Amino acid sequence: MNKSISRILMFATALVLIAACGQVLITGRKQMLLFSQGEITSLSDQAYTEIMGQAKLSDDYNNIRMIREVGHNITSAVDRYVRENGAEAALEGISWKFDLVESDQVNAFCLPNGNIVFYEGIMPITNTPDLVAVVMGHEIAHALAKHGNERMSQEVLVGAVGQAISAYIGTEDQKKQAIFQVAYGLGSQLGVMLPYSRKHEYEADRLGLIIMAMAGYDINVAPGFWDRMSAGKNSAPMEFFSTHPSDANRIKNIMAVLPEAAKYAPAK
Numbered sequence: 001m002n003k004s005i006s007r008i009l010m011f012a013t014a015l016v017l018i019a020a021c022g023q024v025l026i027t028g029r030k031q032m033l034l035f036s037q038g039e040i041t042s043l044s045d046q047a048y049t050e051i052m053g054q055a056k057l058s059d060d061y062n063n064i065r066m067i068r069e070v071g072h073n074i075t076s077a078v079d080r081y082v083r084e085n086g087a088e089a090a091l092e093g094i095s096w097k098f099d100l101v102e103s104d105q106v107n108a109f110c111l112p113n114g115n116i117v118f119y120e121g122i123m124p125i126t127n128t129p130d131l132v133a134v135v136m137g138h139e140i141a142h143a144l145a146k147h148g149n150e151r152m153s154q155e156v157l158v159g160a161v162g163q164a165i166s167a168y169i170g171t172e173d174q175k176k177q178a179i180f181q182v183a184y185g186l187g188s189q190l191g192v193m194l195p196y197s198r199k200h201e202y203e204a205d206r207l208g209l210i211i212m213a214m215a216g217y218d219i220n221v222a223p224g225f226w227d228r229m230s231a232g233k234n235s236a237p238m239e240f241f242s243t244h245p246s247d248a249n250r251i252k253n254i255m256a257v258l259p260e261a262a263k264y265a266p267a268k
């Protein structure tokens with residue numbers, strides 16, 4: 001390649017990286033985000049409409065009430081924290097909503113626009129408000145930390161999935177949608193399930209425990225929950241745990257961040 005062209009390319013890449021540098025709420029980790037929150041929110045809105053168009057809302061009112069109450073308490077605590085710390089930008093493009101879907105799937109997720117969906121199949125293992133808060137705190141943490149945007153950005157730059165998708169003949173919008181679905185673990189429709197990286201799982205655990213503590217839930221139930229759900233301890237297919245893999249190291253990490261998270265609990 002011609003020297004001046006490669007210099008221009010390097011310069012352009014550097015500009016993109018500078019422009020795209022973000023910082024995770026509370027953990028302060030620097031990250032590269034190549035997509036705007038506006039793009040991510042509109043892709044999330046499309047995904048939500050598509051998923052809910054094929055889903056049936058649950059009529060299990062006790063569980064619906066529990067999910068809404070835990071969701072309201074956690075997100076109110078997050079909103080309050082963000083306001084008090086001048087970090088409102090973290091909630092740009094997010095408006096919280098909580099649904100319970102009638103399905104045997106052991107699954108729950110939070111889209112980056114704040115749409116949180118639980119499946120009935122996960123309720124037998126999240127059968128108390130504290131256990132719902134473990135899963136919901138973790139899912140909301142992935143959204144607050146913009147892990148999906150970061151994954152999409154990495155895929156576009158270096159990932160095999162990104163390369164496969166850019167080779168695929170389709171409109172730019174279709175390609176973006178495909179990367180979005182893979183990055184957010186919604187790829188089961190595409191036959192690709194990409195588990196969150198260890199780094200993102202640990203960060204979502206830490207942030208999830210902190211926001212759970214802020215809302216007054218018992219963070220000490222978390223290690224036992226992830227331990228029961230760690231690899232090899234259950235035989236049924238559990239969608240949630242294939243995108244959020246758990247093992248002994250992860251549980252050690254959770255134990256290590258409990259004292260930090262406890263400091264965020266409201267004074268009694």
Ligand SMILES: [Zn+2]
Nearest residue numbers: 196201204244
């Ligand atoms: Zn996770």
